[in-house]
Amino acid sequence: MRRRAGLVAVALVLLACGAAAVQSDDADDQALLADADYAGGLAALKAGDVATALKRFQSALKRFPEAANLHNELGFSYRKLGQFDKAFEHYKRALAIDPRHRAAHEYIGEAYLLVGDVPSAEKHLAALRSICLLPCAELNDLHKAIEAHRGQAMSR
């Protein structure tokens, strides 16, 4: 019998080495998810350590300049730190890369509310309405945030 040592060890070779269709989006997702700085940034955000998260995300950006998810996290981090110009820059980049990025639409909308720009927030609400087609959390959350902002403005 011919020897086939090592085949078991390459259980996923058929997949990992499959006829990939021109640099798939899934490969991009998986590469980013496997990145230590990106994972570290997400963990830091979860722990409430925004400064560390920002540092890790910036490091990951050198390797993943075209990752919409990463730009969205950078936008979120800058927003948390009150650096809105930087936040908008990254949210806009995320949406330029992936115009259907729901979280980026929601978060940039909320960031616009924080700087008092309701019409811009509403533009992203409209975008979410056309993207989601069906009820979605991002649409609901931004809608509630806009309503709450209006309520606060009226009570002032």
Next chain:
Amino acid sequence: MMRITTIAAAAAMSLGLAGAALAHDVEEGKGRLGKVNFANSCDTKVQGELQRAVAMLHSFWFSAGEKAFRHVLDDDATCGVAAFGIAAILMNNPLAGQGASPKAAEAAIAAIEQGRRAGAKTQRERDYIEAAAAYYADFAGRPERARQASRAQAFEALAAKYPDDDEAQIFAALYTAGTQAQSDQTFAAYLKAAAVLEKQFVKYPDHPGVAHYLIHSYDAPPIASKGLPAARKYAGIAPDAPHALHMPSHVFTRVGAWQDSVTTNRRSADIAKTDGDGAGAYHAADYMVYAQLQLGRDLDARRVLDEFKSAGGAALPQFAGPYAAVAMPARMALERGDWAAASQLPQQGTQFAFVEAITAFSRALGAARKGDVAAAELDAQMLEAQHKALLEAKNSYWATEVEIQRIAAAAWITKAKGQPDEALRLMRAAADLEDRNEKHIVTPGRVVPARELLGEMLLELKQPAAALKEFEQSQVREPNRLRGYADAAAAADAAGERDKARQHYAKLVELTREADTSLPEVARAKTYLAAK
């Protein structure tokens, strides 16, 4: 015994390597891997293993290839060029886009340093090492696409510097193909690589890399048929390389060469089973079932399902196994429009949300199409939860795939509730979204193409001309599908386009020449063709 070929001798002469041990058929000792002639100045005693290692690299047999290159370096500490092989292998599949992991990059850089220290005896060999090193330069500070560009540039320079070195031409073509961007629909990089490789294919019809890279260089729908000759040849060139057995079926699927796909996947599944490679076996089985269903060989497909039913695919850790385990029964139901069976598919409890979504989608679609709105809505809620879980996990690609299923399911539920305009709006949105998301290599095709579903909805809503347009558009992307022909013929007939109906029915009859069941679609096609 290893043979020195005249090709190898000529190559050696032209490279100024007279006296070096050279070129081999790599068919002995560790299986048949094709013919490779990698000229080098390493010791005679490592020639066999070095050539086999290069052949493994050409067939992306990475684990075994890396071991072989490392053995070569152990046995001949002056064979620095083996470091090029290690570094190349650690780049992972250069056409998949993911690139080397940070850990692999670290190991590759260490190997390159070892190769430099070993001191390859010729400038050409030192240039190979440096060409591989170009990819790893400033690894942590650059995106993968920049690394790919550096690699292509370095290997193209190597090929230009040594125009008589065919291995350099072949590797340069591979790395050129590795720069192909999805946004470039002229496929410039692919076609540039293919032009080089076609010439090499004439010279070296049994070279594993040439055939293999040609298939990849035509791996895009508009040019896929050009890859068929290489695809049909590759498995025969390197039948002991796992990748060579299954990989050509990706091209067979793209062009609808179903019998080729059945043959190669049967072999691939058998070998994977023998080797205990569960995920590989399931993956090949799913491709096989998909092809059999297109040929109308339902009994054969059923036999494969039975063969794999109790093999535990759903519990395998690599997602190719669970995906196939869940997709196969879903295909059996959906490809035949068996909505009752689809609505009753059991959830298999895999750990992957996008795999579970296949069942939820099939159940929702099945229930909606047989009018059970309440049941369909329950499964649609599950799809919504799975979509949310994927978004939260930052798994954007699969989130989009499940979103397409979610919108399509909602479309049929909406139709069942009597709102045809809204149903069509949703179904069209799902089809458009699917067109923008390339199918994943784990699957030969979605369990049902969204645009086909749009056509079916239009047909049910008595809009046959519009339906025909969608079916024909779907055929461009998903060619030679049984259901696609049957649907298109029915729509054409209903729209009064008899010639088109005949054309589609004729293709259906041709496709199902060896069908093993009496599908109503086939009987209808034969009756139609006989009557008109």
